[in-house]
Amino acid sequence: xxxHSLSRRDFIRNSATAGAAIALRPQLHSPPSHxxxxxxxxxxxxxxxxxxxxxxxxxALDAIIAGVxxxxxxxxxxxxxxxxxxxxxxxxxxxAAVMHGPTGRVGAVASLEGIKYPSKVAQLVLxxxxxxxxxxxxxxxxxxxxxxxxxxxxxxxAREIWVQxxxxxxxxxxxxxxxxxxxxxxxxxxQRNEEFWGTIHCSAIDLLGNISSVTxxxxxxxxxxxxxxxxxxxxxxxxxxxxxxxxxSTGRGEANLQSCCSFLIVERMRMxxxxxxxxxxxxxxxxxxxxxxxxQNESGEPAFNVSFYALNKAGEVAGARIRGPGQMAVADQDGxxxxxxxxxxx
Ligand code: ASP
Numbered sequence: 001x002x003x004h005s006l007s008r009r010d011f012i013r014n015s016a017t018a019g020a021a022i023a024l025r026p027q028l029h030s031p032p033s034h035x036x037x038x039x040x041x042x043x044x045x046x047x048x049x050x051x052x053x054x055x056x057x058x059x060a061l062d063a064i065i066a067g068v069x070x071x072x073x074x075x076x077x078x079x080x081x082x083x084x085x086x087x088x089x090x091x092x093x094x095x096a097a098v099m100h101g102p103t104g105r106v107g108a109v110a111s112l113e114g115i116k117y118p119s120k121v122a123q124l125v126l127x128x129x130x131x132x133x134x135x136x137x138x139x140x141x142x143x144x145x146x147x148x149x150x151x152x153x154x155x156x157x158a159r160e161i162w163v164q165x166x167x168x169x170x171x172x173x174x175x176x177x178x179x180x181x182x183x184x185x186x187x188x189x190x191q192r193n194e195e196f197w198g199t200i201h202c203s204a205i206d207l208l209g210n211i212s213s214v215t216x217x218x219x220x221x222x223x224x225x226x227x228x229x230x231x232x233x234x235x236x237x238x239x240x241x242x243x244x245x246x247x248x249s250t251g252r253g254e255a256n257l258q259s260c261c262s263f264l265i266v267e268r269m270r271m272x273x274x275x276x277x278x279x280x281x282x283x284x285x286x287x288x289x290x291x292x293x294x295x296q297n298e299s300g301e302p303a304f305n306v307s308f309y310a311l312n313k314a315g316e317v318a319g320a321r322i323r324g325p326g327q328m329a330v331a332d333q334d335g336x337x338x339x340x341x342x343x344x345x346x
Contacts, residue, residue: 038319046067093113094219098238121148213240244270322345
């Protein structure tokens with residue numbers, strides 16, 4: 001077990017202690033002297049870029065969007081933006097949301113096709129509409145109105161993985177893999193099950209001590225067309241409060257949507273939890289809310305993963321996931337690095 005991991009018993013004990021402190025310690029921290037950025041594991045370059053932008057004077061929201069744009073445009077990340085794995089029909093559908101601490105404003109897009117930078121479109125929803133969430137064709141038309149051009153986001157690598165998925169899905173249809181059903185040669189990425197899940201979340205504190213958050217994703221690979229996960233839903237895939245901190249998620253969106261964990265984490269931090277305790281609290285809440293046998297392993301634990309990333313106003317950062325181990329990206333005055341996530345179950 002990693003030294004960051006907690007047993008369930010430790011976790012319950014810690015959360016009971018934190019619970020006792022609630023009424024006594026509503027926390028408003030003073031601004032940090034240095035900026036800090038956090039992201040999911042695929043965000044190492046993104047957090048480095050975010051800190052560069054902040055050091056040049058950017059607002060945290062502009063900085064994190066510049067950071068995640070690197071991943072949105074990267075064809076080798078199969079879980080975000082251009083090159084993301086498509087839905088069941090072979091179409092890349094993107095979800096993204098942004099939240100700006102100083103104004104409390106939020107903007108989001110879901111099931112957006114053909115636009116490489118959904119986080120930028122989400123920022124335009126925040127800045128240039130009186131709405132929070134635009135979906136599908138309406139979101140795409142809105143992006144075109146603001147000068148985005150549509151393009152094919154399905155790379156050959158993602159298309160081939162989708163074809164392999166389609167051809168091996170069932171023996172009761174007429175699609176066949178190249179060498180027949182008994183001799184399937186699935187690609188390396190297809191074999192790495194975690195590639196079906198993935199997203200980038202990034203939150204940061206800027207030089208003024210202001211906080212913002214973004215989450216952007218191609219969502220669950222091979223999803224039913226129109227399926228929207230937790231990423232673009234404020235309170236689920238991300239949440240920030242300029243007085244308290246920020247949180248975001250990656251992993252099984254359906255589980256997080258049921259418990260609205262980013263909001264929960266920020267509220268736990270408001271009541272005095274450290275970022276790590278607040279993230280573990282959310283993992284525990286999902287565990288308590290997982291009742292279906294098909295989602296549990298033999299021990300009754302969630303058989304899936306959800307990871308959370310959080311920072312507080314004081315600049316403390318941490319993350320936790322249901323099943324460990326795992327890592328997240330952090331950048332501050334000491335540079336960009338990966339740190340370990342706490343977890344509930346091995
Ligand atoms: N949370 C994302 C979703 O459910 C996917 C992921 O992070 O893997 O759409």
